[in-house]
Amino acid sequence: AQTVTQSQPEMSVQEAETVTLSCTYDTSENNYYLFWYKQPPSRQMILVIRQEAYKQQNATENRFSVNFQKAAKSFSLKISDSQLGDTAMYFCAFMKHGGATNKLIFGTGTLLAVQP
Amino acid sequence: NAGVMQNPRHLVRRRGQEARLRCSPMKGHSHVYWYRQLPEEGLKFMVYLQKENIIDESGMPKERFSAEFPKEGPSILRIQQVVRGDSAAYFCASSRGLAGEQETQYFGPGTRLLVL
Numbered sequence: 001a002q003t004v005t006q007s008q009p010e011m012s013v014q015e016a017e018t019v020t021l022s023c024t025y026d027t028s029e030n031n032y033y034l035f036w037y038k039q040p041p042s043r044q045m046i047l048v049i050r051q052e053a054y055k056q057q058n059a060t061e062n063r064f065s066v067n068f069q070k071a072a073k074s075f076s077l078k079i080s081d082s083q084l085g086d087t088a089m090y091f092c093a094f095m096k097h098g099g100a101t102n103k104l105i106f107g108t109g110t111l112l113a114v115q116p
Numbered sequence: 117n118a119g120v121m122q123n124p125r126h127l128v129r130r131r132g133q134e135a136r137l138r139c140s141p142m143k144g145h146s147h148v149y150w151y152r153q154l155p156e157e158g159l160k161f162m163v164y165l166q167k168e169n170i171i172d173e174s175g176m177p178k179e180r181f182s183a184e185f186p187k188e189g190p191s192i193l194r195i196q197q198v199v200r201g202d203s204a205a206y207f208c209a210s211s212r213g214l215a216g217e218q219e220t221q222y223f224g225p226g227t228r229l230l231v232l
Binding site: 037044046047095101102 | 147149151157158159160161164171172174175205207209211219220221222223225226228
């Protein structure tokens with residue numbers, strides 16, 4: 001069974017600074033996807049970024065980028081130029097590719113506070 | 117282009133009553149997923165449906181919980197004889213398909229169920 005681990009329950013960063021959130025996962029699969037979702041105080045789940053395991057190039061979306069290390073089973077999220085609106089709970093998630101189901105397996109989350 | 121719609125946003129039930137949660141997927145999406153988020157926890161997969169079919173219900177409690185996605189209308193998550201432990205946020209997600217970018221799941225705003 002796949003598992004996702006986020007070892008940082010809470011983090012804090014100053015506005016305009018850079019912060020990195022950690023995520024590790026365990027799987028015997030070779031083809032899969034990894035995601036970061038954010039959940040702001042509104043509790044809405046918002047997709048931040050997505051990475052296909054077969055792609056060596058790290059995904060980027062504006063100020064958000066990932067460091068995907070497949071051999072180490074590590075998938076960290078870097079937020080550059082942090083903004084107050086980035087304050088949220090961030091969840092790392094795993095999805096197996098192929099098969100009959102595409103369920104997401106989530107980590108326990110990291111609460112990020114951006115300080116003015 | 118409306119996103120995933122869920123209603124009601126908040127639902128209060130007394131122990132023993134029934135709860136019905138509705139989810140309308142994004143336009144063009146035919147795959148629906150339900151997740152539950154207990155207080156202070158990450159999201160846990162419950163069930164995956166396509167139109168008129170339950171594909172994976174491995175995360176559903178064996179009793180009192182059921183889900184459907186009829187040919188017409190929204191997907192329904194039904195909880196019979198609710199207990200206090202059912203209090204949680206229930207999120208619906210939808211995706212277009214099962215390959216590549218189509219597998220990305222987009223979430224609704226959630227339904228917060230409170231059982232008194």
